Amino acid sequence: METVLQTFELTKAYKTHKAVDSVNLTVRKGDIYGFLGQNGAGKTTTIRMIMGLIKPTAGEVELFGKKVTAKDTDHLERIGTIIEFPGFYPNLSVGENLEIHRYLMGMPDRKVVDESLELVGLQNVKTRKFSKLSLGMKQRLGIARALLHKPELLILDEPTNGLDPAGIKEIRRLILDLAETRHNTIMVSSHILSEVQLLAKRIGIIHQGRLVKEVDIEDIDKFNQHYLELKVKNDRKAVYVLEQKCNIKRYRMVDQGVIRIYEQLEESALLNRMLVQDGVEVSEISLRKDSLEDYFLNITGGTTDG
Template identity: 60%
Template sequence: MDYVLRTNRLSKRYGGKAVVHNLHLNIRQGDIYGFLGQNGAGKTTTLRMLMGLIRPTEGEIELFGQELNRGRSKAAMERIGAIIEYPGFYLNLSAVENLDIHRRLMGMGNKEYIEEALSSVGLIDASNQKVKDYSLGMKQRLGIARALLHHPELLILDEPTNGLDPAGIKEIRQLFLNLARLRGITIMISSHLLSEVEQLATRVGIIHQGSLMEEIDYADLQRKTRHYLELRVDDDKKAAYLLEQKLGVSDYRVAGPGILHLYDFLEQSTKVNFTLTSEGVGVKEIRLSGDSLEDYFLKLTGGAPLA
């Protein structure tokens, strides 16, 4: 399996206080990786370490299979685009002029990339407008355009939808999906918004108080947070047979002795109960169960909400 970015025991302390502790991140090629946590959980500090803006106290970072240690490979870093915290610009210059300065700093010869980047984030019609007249959302889009300018293989974005209205968030979300699916760009997005992560991520890392609580494929997370009818019966084998033969159920599992989780018929518990009891299966309990993503997050973090 190809990993674009990995960390081993990545840690950062300030004055003896651990802000980030012992992170093991594993981001695969093509992932949209949702780095999820409360404000102050250590997300931005982690991203700053990944980009070489601050030095880790301990641990290693591997980019594109190359261990960076304390230094930064110019070749590896040129394959990354990033927005860390709030994107800064020359406010009295236009979007085109700002991106042209960045293009020259990156040693890029192709000016056509500027128009392409601005078009991709919906700013082509405001490309010659001074940035001081941009809204917060427009500046956020310009930051994404700058990160995309040199056609990176990995995007690292810190709260990229801050300041955007719902329509803007939807557009940026679709942009990220297209970048991942059509251009094969790997994307790491930090966020404190569950809804943002739910609609984008293929993989999720949950950080709390500087520690990684869990790293999981989003498909597995969905399975963990699925709702189901929990059946407690005196004969789970006969109950399973009846569910299949009488109700045509295939989406269930035996969760333990006398316990079945039924993912169909969630609103038809009476019908399920009648089907089993009429055939002689004793039903001790039947109830709707399962966590939402928010419930799951709260359990991992000991009840601490995201926002």
């Protein structure tokens, strides 16, 4: 499959601290690529280096099959970006803000403003001042600006940051629609694992500046396991019963009163009965499967932010 973006040992160091350390990532044409990591993991720094906004300490970026250099910026015409919160003039209207951007980018066709607003569902608020928009509308306007010049690659840095569930859902639908109808290749950075799982075809996990894993979402199912999750009052006694009377060896305590069992999955009724008979109060027992969050935690050995 054709590659749109690749990095080779991309590194950014500030004195002795490496914010990004030897990152090798690959974004394939037509994919939604989820760039996943905790806040401070190095996502935005990586994107800034890709866009030439900061100079790498070491390594290279390749876009559309061509190595990026400081002198050659032609590739930027093929990329649309939102990095952190999109900035606009608060006292100007939605349309006026996009008109300024269209003019600065040297695009003679005024129709691109209306086309971009229609793509993101803001055609009815063209005359509304930016300051009067909801946070979700402001984020969609940022995407509209990124789409003005019809880019092949769209890079969105935390596009749902600060949004309520309804706003997150709107942005998710928009990203999926852009991938399907416009055939954009999209790179989305986020610390919200559940959203990435709903969006991405492929993910890269960055942790403490290092890319620790790249994998197709569909392949995660091969790594993830089914398990029985028990919620009990007395987890010490429950563990004793499981080990000594049920011969359970493959289990894990994930929280106080929460136990995951990775064997005898078809024996949930029997396990429940034996626990109750020995005086263990079971409030819930259910068959589940590891999520992207579980996969992330297994890979990083850390915690999530969202």
